[in-house]
Amino acid sequence: MDCVGTAIVVAIVATLMLLGIGMVVNQLLRLRKWLNAQPPEPPPGEQAHPTPRSDLCPGLFPADSLISVMASRRGSALLVTDDGLPRGVSGAADPHFANVIGIFARLFPGRRFGGGALTVYIDGVPVVDVWTGWSDRAGTEPWTADTGAMVFSATKGVASTVIHRLADRGLLSYDDPVADYWPEFAANGKADITVRDVLRHRSGLSHLRGVTKAELMDHVLMEERLAAAPVDHLRGVQAYHALTYGWLLSGLARAVTGKGMRELIRQEIARPLNTDGLHLGRPPRGASTRAAQILIPQGKLRAPVFNFIAPKLAGLPFSGALGAMYFPGVISLIKGETEFLDGEVPAANGVVTGRGLAKMYAVLANDGRIDGKKYLSKELVRGLTGQPQRKWPDANMVVPMPFHLGYHESPVPGLLKGFGHVGLGGTLGWADPESGSAFGFVHNRLLTPLLFDMGSFAGLAGPLRNAIEAARHQGPLPVPQLGAPYARPARRKAVQATAASGGG
Template sequence: MSRQSLLRPKEGLPRGVLGAGDARFATVVRIFAGMFPGRRFGGGALAVFIDGRPVVDVWTGWADRRGEQLWTADTGAMVFSATKGVAATVIHRLTDRGLLAYDEPVATYWPTFGANGKADITVRDVLRHRAGLSHLPGGVTKDELLDHEAMEAKMAAAAVDYLRGRPAYHALTYGWLLSGLARAVTGCGMRELIREEVARPLNTDGLHLGRPPAGSPTQVAQILAPQSTRANPVFNFVAPRVAGLPLSGAFGAMFFPGVKSFVQGDIPFLDGEVPAANGVVTARALAKMYAAIANGGRIDGTQFLSEELARGLVGKPKPWPDLNIGVPMPFHLGYHESPIPGLLKGFGHIGLGGTLGWADPETGSAFAFVHNRLLTPMVFDMASFAGLAGPLRNAIGIARRAGPAAVPKYGARYRDPVAKAKGRP
């Protein structure tokens, strides 16, 4: 297709939207732009790949709460639970090299994990949220939550609960289960592994766990969330007690004292390694990861995952209601299918606020949508992507049949902070 077939600033893209897109995604980009109508609605980015090639890479809006800093090609958003898909991809890379096996007990690799009735929990059980370890240990503090090695040790020492073997979303503990497992076979933490096992082979700087290091091209967008620090004595008294109940569901899996303060100010949540929740990514980088999965494990001439393993990630999970969150979250190996039947084909992972990364191997397509809005006047943030799903699916089908137009490659390539510190290129 010709240059004129691409949407560009002042050449088909809505006002305020930067980047580029295949012209057949015009409706999709217009809907995306409409999600950020003013400064108080923040900013975001959308990226789409077909057959391993980028066909949409656009961004718009503001990266700060005051509406003074524009979203850029290298603005990253904290994507909450969409981080889990990235952490799971690390596990798949290690499995591909023979360091792990899905049906082997976790304790085979991480011996201390076998304590308190956990000797038979397999890697597959953990990836499918069936380990029976979904609730945070009682009395965990903010400081402990930011100490990833301490949290991994708590997971190793914990006893399983009555949900063992049944689908129960591990909202926060999932990340430390995966990082403890990965550390046992590599000696590295998940922050380093996400960089080495995902960002480096994909040649992108846009994938980080926690706050990107000083000098990184990826700059974190501020989270648009209520900034009031007024205490609520009744809530502060009741909440920990409710969270500690056996039937506390998702609340018990997510609540800890001071949870609200973690996304305020300079976002202290980013100062730890929470592989289930505090990933900072660009839409482009997250979509590229899923594009490799959707394209038989291959992208940009690199075999990111073996074709056999990539095919096995599809699975056929049953849409049973999750026992913690009450809605169907059909998990296979770290990714879930659409919680709303028929909305999306394929699999990926959604995060709080509606950010998500997604792969559809059947059409060879992948996409990611990220933003910095949480609990703003646009109260349906969690479902904000639903309006894009149908038009996006249609545009992918049309573009694939006619031959998609690739867009320029924006954003910073992989940067090695260790090499940079030592003066290497």
């Protein structure tokens, strides 16, 4: 590249950085205005219980940082009702998680902050099942136990689990070439790409050029496009396949079973786990799960320079994450929501409940068993925890994000043990086989997708880890049934005695 070309590229990158900084500053100002509002007075009969701000993962964010303020300022005098849960929070939990639930509640301080759910399992048994907030943009529809959030890239973990189910039954092998099952995939020099390569984001297919908005919603066409595509210069290197990963897995699964990923998620995961909370796209008529609206600014982003430059920059060989994530019209699809819900995008448009996501990962944390039944073989599940060969930054994301077989380790060292998959906005499904714990955290907020919503779980991670350790030490109290009354700490001995005697 000559000097002029280099200068143009530098100018383009600088422009995009300035645009991004401007967007972040704008969101910061909006957030500061919202957070400056004083919390409401407790209703009659309720009392305030302060929670120390030191619990907000001080090792990751300073106590006076804006992320900590988002999680604590509104709740400095937390409102607690007689049943032991913070005001506005429904569900049930082991009392060891009282602090965790308080922090969770403060992530959703008002109608403009949406809603979410958190479910935690220990040794295959639910010990936390709570939800709060609002499922619509207007703040008129309360979040319920059956509210499903679009979890974006956390969908990849669900799609990967489908592949593991097929492998466990001997329908495919990780070290076989994909083309052994999907012959069309051998085109353009891809005959030696293995199933393991795809699951580890090493197939060299993270960028797919020339895709239109309409084509994005045609999953069969996208599978065909990938089967015919040539590999890029990142073949053999871990480079996050932001959208193409899902169509690679669905094309492979379709070649093996003759079924699409939407049907397979129901057949291979939701039904065997006895949960309605795992769907690809819109839940079908008759399902108990109801999709929440995505909270994302609905106004048009007037950024003609970005709109002009982005598709050109995304088409360059070194475009990295932008090239892997940017497709024409994808933002408008998410804003419009209806069309995106109706499509099959196995890397991005899963609609799941906290319960459903946590239960799936509970299997992976519990040697493949749940509800007293085998879901996956112990040998296969233990193979999922093998160490990736490389912990260098991902070639597209430019952060350490080690993948093994469809799941990744924590990109923040020491934040979480185990593996799972995070989604845009900070939704997360996770399993830690060492502690036998798993959780699902879902919400509908994309108000600040570049920064703060992605960090929304960070303040929960440390307290959650401590609560799991304490509960395991003393013996966790299982939720007798999802949504049962919360047992306050003062009632712990009585509840334990009742559980030990077999009483209801």
